[in-house]
Amino acid sequence: MPLSKLKIFTQTCICLSVLLLLPKLGFTQSQSSESSGQFITLVNPVRVSAYTKDSAKSLASQYFEVSKRNLPASWLFTYDVLENKEVATFAKQMDQQQDLGIFLEVTPNFAENAGVTYNKTDSWHRSNSVFLIGYSQDDRKKLIDVVFERFKNNFGYYPKSVGAWWVDSFSLNYMKDKYNITSTLGCADQFYTDGYSLWGQYWSTPFYPSKNHAGMPARNTETKLDLVLLQWAARDPLNGYSGERASSYSTQDYYTRDLPDEYYEKLIKLYALKNKNQFGQITLGLEGDFPEETYREKFAQHLDMIQRISTQENITVTNMKDFSLWYRQIFPNLSPAHVIEADDLLGSKIKSVWYQSPAYRIGLTYNGENQELKIVDWRTFQDNFQEPFYLTPNTQLNLYINIPSLIDQISNPQSVWQIPVKGIFSSIGKAEKYSLFETNNPLLIFEENKITFSEVNLPPYIKNSDLLKIKDLPHSTEVSIAEHWIAPPEGMTFRSLPPQFFYLLNSYNLSKTNTQKRLALISLVLIVSLIIIYKFKVYHKKAFWVFSVIFMIGSTLFAISKLRIYSVSQAETDALLHLRALEPGKVIVYDETCLKCIWHNRYMPAVFANIRGYVSSISKKPIVHNRSIFVAESRPEGKKKLDSLVAKYIYVVKYENYSEIVPFSPGDYNVELIFENANAQIWRIKDNDKKLQ
Structure with a gap:
């Protein structure tokens, strides 16, 4: 049963009484000066879910634990929670250290009140249902406006803090311009958890x-959003990157692996302390949709740890709004470079290093037992690279945000670069200039806009990358990052004939009766025309040649007038660059035209017209057009045809409601998925690896 106003008032009074007694009880917040540059940011997203028994009671219980320790926190409410009058009444009485904001999850009720059609799927947490990117830009605006007005009606002002496990840049731009938000909460990197792949941000x-x-x-101030993105569920820099359920090595889920609270404390100190950086920060908290007793147990224990660590280590506990204010004052231009260096938190002899700046992110591991140094992850950040669902709504059940990479151990283990180390491995410097040494010799030097490799041979896929600028020096190689992506935000574009032309040319249409009739009629007309021209010697007449020239010129001009512009998205070009870096081999593409497909980008995707030549031109690999393996009625039939093609890869694309799918299970075709992003998949055909060697 919901709390009555009397109960809310009573519990609020209890909380306020406890606050008045705090100085006597000794439960004061860490008095660390913000100039220490070390922060723990408390954030509690509050939603209504299957776990929720009573939103008001859950919120009261969670806030009681925060307030009795005199801690600040951000509370992000979903639209459905904001409609709960008892929750709103309680939230108004929170102390001044609390930052109230919005958690941008879409529900049927939220969509209905915004006048938007809800994307109903098999589960509320599907990415095209729950995130703003599942909706058109106009619908995103409607949803944002409705929830911001609801918030203002409740509290009398617009919030500064928002969040969701993914908030797209279009929506952030809109909220920044219209409502002047200053911070947003997102989810830390996870390769694939709960159907969400968020891969390649700052670690x-x-x-x-x-x-x-x-x-x-x-990358520069022109493309900068003047708000700070904080990350939920900080991951273990080594174990949180690769392996089964890697994302559970985090501040949120470590207990599901039966890890002790000491592990949680190690993560806090790793990120909240400055170490080699200009600041340290970690986001902690707990979702507010659990039963009220949850917050009196593990959550309360965590708050005790946070309070103790913040006092011992001179760490400021803060909320999103205040941390964003500090960050924007100290770093008024761009984000600073940041280094994460740690021995394995689980005790192995492997060290992990992450270096990240506005130009790139790179991850390395060093195994002290066999002196093995590996680059396991390398991302480049281009100023004009647009996220795949900026313009178009995400129609896929799952979310794929895969930032362009040169090396990605998870997507493609073969891309890992092993660098020999002959002496004692060590590191020197801070984030502005951070170096890895073997004995007394520099091996790698990381700076904000470049990496210097000392007497290290670059592999071909690095040396030949369009995203890098290579400069050979006498005893080293300097690598800087290209500022722009190889194609503009609208993608790679080119002109070609209208899609109807390619539809008629598709070979598989020859089996259709209507197509056969059309071709027979066209052939008959041509034959009759040639017979007439030959029999009556029309070709001797001047008028015939004049007519022919006029007809040819007119036909050419008509064809030119009908040419249309096609596009290949930036995300798809990223997939094709990955395909280029793979070993040689033929690539199977789907021989299909889609005349009724819809798109929200400026230009029609080339695949809709079954234009596939760009796959070969970008990937530098021969392609094989095929349809039968995709529509085979049985596994043996499809496998037999696949084997006959003697190809090494299958390349399929997906744009909005159009999605090319490799049929059956991967085991049936003996293929493995080696790359996927929002617009493409690359499958390796394992059967043919030996045949092609």
Whole structure:
């Protein structure tokens, strides 16, 4: 049963009484000066879910634990929670240290009140249902306006803090311009958890997002969104990157692996302390949809740890709004470079290093037992790279935000670069200039806009990358990052004939009766015309040649007038660059035309017209057009045809409601998925690896 107003008032009085007694009880917040540059940011997203028994009671219980320790926190409410009058009444009585904001999850009720059609799927947490990107830009605006007005009706002002596990850059731009938000909460990197793939951001560290891509740091002030993106569920820098359920090595889920609270404390100190950086920060908290007793147990224990650590280590506990204010004052231009260096928190001899700046992110591991140094992850950040759902709504059940990479151990283990180390491995310097040494010799030097490799041979896929600028020096190689992506935000574009032309040319249409009739009629007309021209010697007449020239010129001009512009998205070009870096081999593409497909980008995707030549031109690999393996009625039939093609890869694309799918299970075709982003998949055909060697 919901709390009555009397109960709310009573519990509020209890909370206020406890606050008055805090100085006597000794439960004061850490008095660390903000100039220490070390922060723990408390954030509690509050939603209504299957776990929720009573939203008001859950909120009261959670707030009681925060307030009795005199801690600040951000509370992000979903639209459905904001409609709960008892929750709103309680939230109004929170103390001044609390930052109230919005958690941008879409529900049927929220969509209905915004006049938007809800994307109903098999589960509320599907990405195209719950996130703003599942809706058109106009619908995103409607949803945002409705929830912001609801918030203002409740509290009398617009919030500064928002969040969701993914908030797209279009929505962030809109909220920044119209409502002047200053901070947003997002989810830390996870390769695939709960159907969400968020892969390639700063590793568990705050940054200024780009106006074009919320997962990329702004490369320059022109593309900078003047708000701070904080990351939920900071990951273990080694174990949280790769392996089964890697994302559970985090501040939120470590207990599901039966890890002790000491592990939680190690993560806090790793990120909240400055170490080699200009600041340290970690986001902690707990979702507010659990039963009230949850907050008196594990949550309360965590708050005790936070209070103790913040006092011992001179860490400021803060909320999103206040941390954003500090960050924007100290770093008024771009996000600073940031280094994460740690021995394995689980005790192995492996050290992990992450270096990240507005230009790139790179992850390395060093195994002290065999002196093995590996680059396991390398991302580049271009200022004009636009996230795939900026313009178009995400119609996929799952979310794929995969930031362009040169090396990605998870997507493609073969891309890992092993660098030999012959002496004692060590590191020197801070984030502005951070170096890895073997004995007394520099091996790698990381700076904000470049990496210097000392007497290290670059592999071909690095040396030949369009995203890098290589400069050979006498005893080293200097690598800087290209500022712009190889194609503009609208993608790679070119002109070609209208899609209807390619539809008629598709070979598989020859089996259709209507197509056969059309071709027979065209052939008959041509034959009759040639017979007439030959029999009556029309070709001797001047008028015939004049007519022919006029007809040819007119036909050419008509064809030119009908040419249309096609596009290949930036995300798809990223997939094709990955395909280029793979070993040689033929690539199977789907021989299909889609005349009725819809798109929200400026130009029609080339695949809709079944234009596939760009796959070969960008990937530098021969392609094989095929349809039968995709529509085979049985596994044996499809496998037999697949084997006959003697190809090494299958390349399929997906745009909005159009999605090419490799049929059956991967085991049936003996293929493995080696790359996927929002617009493409690359499958390796394992059967043919030996045949092609």
